[in-house]
Amino acid sequence: MKDPRILTSRRTLLSGLASAGGLLLSGCSETQPPTYGNLLRMGDLLTYRAQRLLLPRRALAQEFARGDITSIPAIGTTNPANPNEPLFNAAGGEAYERLRSGQFADWRLAVEGSVTRPARYSLADLKRLPSRTQITKHTCEEGWSAIAEWTGVPLRRVLEAAGIRPGARFVNFYSFDATADSIDMLDALHPQTILAYGMNGADLPVAHGAPLRLRVEKQLGYKSVKFLHRIVVSDRFVDPGKLGPLQSGWAWYVGI
Amino acid sequence: MSAQIATAPATPAREASVGAGHARWVRVTHWIGAASVLTLAFTGFVILMAHPRLYWGQAGNDLTPALIELPVSRNYHHHGWQLSTPSFPDGGAAVSAVRTYDILNENGWARSLHFLAAWFFVVTGLSYLLAGIFSGHLRRDLVPRATELTPRLLWQDLKAHLRRQTPPAAGGPPYNLLQKYTYSLIVFIALPLMIITGLGMSPAVNAAYPWLSGMFGGNQSARTLHFCVFAVLLLFLLVHVVMVVVSGFGRQMRAMTWGKSA
Numbered sequence: 001m002k003d004p005r006i007l008t009s010r011r012t013l014l015s016g017l018a019s020a021g022g023l024l025l026s027g028c029s030e031t032q033p034p035t036y037g038n039l040l041r042m043g044d045l046l047t048y049r050a051q052r053l054l055l056p057r058r059a060l061a062q063e064f065a066r067g068d069i070t071s072i073p074a075i076g077t078t079n080p081a082n083p084n085e086p087l088f089n090a091a092g093g094e095a096y097e098r099l100r101s102g103q104f105a106d107w108r109l110a111v112e113g114s115v116t117r118p119a120r121y122s123l124a125d126l127k128r129l130p131s132r133t134q135i136t137k138h139t140c141e142e143g144w145s146a147i148a149e150w151t152g153v154p155l156r157r158v159l160e161a162a163g164i165r166p167g168a169r170f171v172n173f174y175s176f177d178a179t180a181d182s183i184d185m186l187d188a189l190h191p192q193t194i195l196a197y198g199m200n201g202a203d204l205p206v207a208h209g210a211p212l213r214l215r216v217e218k219q220l221g222y223k224s225v226k227f228l229h230r231i232v233v234s235d236r237f238v239d240p241g242k243l244g245p246l247q248s249g250w251a252w253y254v255g256i
Numbered sequence: 257m258s259a260q261i262a263t264a265p266a267t268p269a270r271e272a273s274v275g276a277g278h279a280r281w282v283r284v285t286h287w288i289g290a291a292s293v294l295t296l297a298f299t300g301f302v303i304l305m306a307h308p309r310l311y312w313g314q315a316g317n318d319l320t321p322a323l324i325e326l327p328v329s330r331n332y333h334h335h336g337w338q339l340s341t342p343s344f345p346d347g348g349a350a351v352s353a354v355r356t357y358d359i360l361n362e363n364g365w366a367r368s369l370h371f372l373a374a375w376f377f378v379v380t381g382l383s384y385l386l387a388g389i390f391s392g393h394l395r396r397d398l399v400p401r402a403t404e405l406t407p408r409l410l411w412q413d414l415k416a417h418l419r420r421q422t423p424p425a426a427g428g429p430p431y432n433l434l435q436k437y438t439y440s441l442i443v444f445i446a447l448p449l450m451i452i453t454g455l456g457m458s459p460a461v462n463a464a465y466p467w468l469s470g471m472f473g474g475n476q477s478a479r480t481l482h483f484c485v486f487a488v489l490l491l492f493l494l495v496h497v498v499m500v501v502v503s504g505f506g507r508q509m510r511a512m513t514w515g516k517s518a
Contacts, residue, residue, distance in 0.1 A: 040365060043372030051460050059464040064314075069343065071319035071351045078354045086358075137315055137475070139459050141363050143307030144317035145475060148343075200343045200350070207354050218460045249364035255460030256371060 030236040031169050033252040041246065048253035052186070055255075061192055061217035064135040064147050069200065072138065072146035074207035080176040080227050092176040096227065104211040109195075113172070113232035116163030123197060123211050129153040129161075132194050140221040141254065150215050151198030156189045159233065167235040173214055174230040180240035181225050182252075183216055192217040195228065220254040277428040277516025279393065285384040286512055292377035293489070295369065300486060302366035305329035306359065310483060314474035319351055323480060331359045374454065381447060397429035398443065400436045409433055427511030442492055446485050453482040 033048070035041035077087045081097035099107045104123055112118040133151040140146075159171070164185075171188040174180045187193055194215045197204050204210045209226025216223045222245070232238070245252050278286070308329055309322040316322065319340065325332065336357020343350035388394035413433040416422050422432055431439065455461045456469030456478030469478040500508045 040368035040372060043375060044368055046375060047371055055460055055464040061459065061463040062466050068314070069348075069350050070315045071317065071340070071343065071349070071353075073317050073319055073337075074352055074354045137459075139457075139475065140307075140317075141367060142359070142361060143303065143479065144309070145315040146317050146319075147315045202345070205352070207352065218463045220459060251364075251368050256458040 033237055033246065034239065036246075041251075044251040044253060047251075047256055051253075051255045057186060059218075061136055064137070066135065066149065068147050069135060069149060070147045072148050072208075073144070074205075075140070075142075076222070077175075077177040077179070077226065078207040085177070087177040087179055089176070089178040092178070092227075092229075095229075096176040100206065100210070107211050107229070109212060109228060110230045111158060111162045111233075112230070114165040114168040114235050115159070115233050116165060117161070119162055121158070126153050126158075126195065126197060126212070129157050132191070133198075134192055134194070134215075134217070136192070136215070136217045138221050138224070141250075149198075149200050150194065150196040151201075152194035152196035152212070152215065154191060155193045155195055155214070156191070158195060158231070159188065162233070164233060165235070168233045170234045170237055172232040172234055172238050172240070173225040173228055174232070174240075174243075175225050176227040176229055178243055179225065180243040181223060181245060182234075182238060182240075183219075183223065187216055187218065190216075190218065218255055222250070223254060277426075277511055279391065280515065281383075281387045281391075282393065283512055283515060285380050285387070288376060288380045289384065292373045292380060293493075295373035296377060297486065297490065297493075299366045299370040299373065300482075301328070302362050303370060304483065306331065306361045306363050308332050310480040311476035312473060312480060313476055316476045318355070319353055329360050331357075334359065374451075378451065381451075385443075393429075394443075397431060398436060398439050400433065400440065404433055404436070410437065427507055427516060438492065438495075442489070446488055446492070449485050450482065450489070453478040453485065457482065 033041070033045060035045055077085050079085065080088070081093045081100065082088065083090075083093060108120040108122055109126065110118070110120050130153070131151055132154050133149060135147060135149045138146050138148060155171070168185060170182045170184055172180060172182040183193070192215070196209075196213050196215050197211060199205065199208055204213060209224075209228075212228045213226040214224050214228060239246055241247055304326070305328055308326040308331060309316070309318070310324040310326070311320070312323050318337070327333075334357045336355055336359075338354040338356055340351040340353035342348065343352055385394075388398070410433060413422075416432075417434055452468065453472065456472060457475050462469055462475060469475045472478045472481055
């Protein structure tokens with residue numbers, strides 16, 4: 001078995017594995033999610049980088065017709081004011097209860113961080129901005145999926161109104177429950193990434209994230225943060241600790 | 257050897273590999289591939305346990321009819337739903353309901369480990385295919401020849417297996433006809449189908465290449481097929497291990513690990 005071709009293929013295999021390793025180990029810059037030396041997070045990072053490298057960046061998620069709309073379960077936090085829910089946050093829950101009883105008239109969305117014009121928007125302000133309605137598929141990490149119609153303002157509009165600083169890399173979302181998450185600028189500026197206030201032609205129901213939720217159509221459902229109250233643009237990756245996916249044992253990027 | 261030569265006429269190229277044992281790259285890719293596939297099978301099952309319902313088409317969930325419901329975790333038929341509300345005031349079948357049941361869900365680590373193993377599997381699988389093409393192993397040893405593609409020869413080989421008249425396995429090529437069919441089915445159809453149906457579930461891949469899951473009828477169809485092919489692979493694994501044991505476990509393991517000379 002002294003076939004030189006076999007040696008070549010082994011060498012190719014080894015150098016391939018070595019370069020894949022290099023790709024993983026370089027995951028310590030703050031312009032991408034940290035791996036904390038965790039093998040699973042290194043795999044997530046490899047998937048993130050590979051999808052960003054290989055998939056066409058401007059692809060749109062498939063959109064459906066009204067007749068394709070299916071039933072849709074409401075899971076995770078379905079009422080931030082309910083102290084019995086696992087992700088209940090006392091301060092957020094109290095504020096949410098007060099705002100909801102006033103039909104969210106006093107609710108504001110704060111847009112801040114690496115922007116030139118930080119601002120606060122009421123629901124009426126957001127509804128005055130150009131809207132986008134899309135019938136898309138919500139794919140849950142659990143394995144199920146559902147098609148629904150979402151109406152809202154493209155995140156890009158809101159960010160451009162606030163003036164994105166040149167160094168901005170991530171957009172962070174804070175919810176009334178004990179969750180926070182972020183997406184990169186590529187997803188943030190995607191035309192189908194919207195801040196949704198409407199669902200299936202009506203106001204967004206509480207169980208689905210009222211008054212405002214994110215829709216990130218090229219990632220799994222849990223990236224579409226519900227019950228938003230604050231958006232922070234950042235130059236570096238911000239790990240919100242236990243509020244975020246990374247330190248709760250979940251992948252940050254879930255395009256797969 | 258006589259039975260095998262009778263069912264598949266030997267050619268010079270074939271004889272070159274007779275008794276040579278498994279090439280080193282076959283042994284390396286076999287074991288890395290085996291470890292990845294076992295990890296994929298285990299984590300895949302854990303992922304399935306979170307939602308043991310399978311559907312056909314683009315979308316499916318607890319509030320829509322299932323194609324198959326698998327009794328594989330406490331999430332099976334959990335009924336933990338609040339009263340459902342119609343999605344549209346003017347009627348229609350679509351509803352929404354709040355889940356009240358705290359489901360079993362280990363997908364945090366299971367999904368990430370599944371994809372990590374998938375990376376190892378894809379890199380190993382591609383290396384195997386490239387080496388297999390360039391060394392001639394696939395063409396010479398694995399793919400059944402045109403003259404071998406007859407039901408009569410297949411039936412003969414099947415009967416020989418059932419009567420245990422096949423010669424002792426050589427610990428490497430040449431393979432008998434049933435082995436060729438089975439390995440070809442696994443290498444060229446089942447495993448690639450696993451990768452394609454797996455990618456067909458990814459929202460980012462779907463946005464880029466909607467035809468990938470579209471050719472199966474949607475993401476949920478891809479997920480159902482992913483499970484069905486998993487079942488086929490599980491069956492293969494079972495038969496494969498049984499055949500290894502029957503044909504001399506120690507010798508076969510040594511041949512696939514250290515090669516012929518050891």
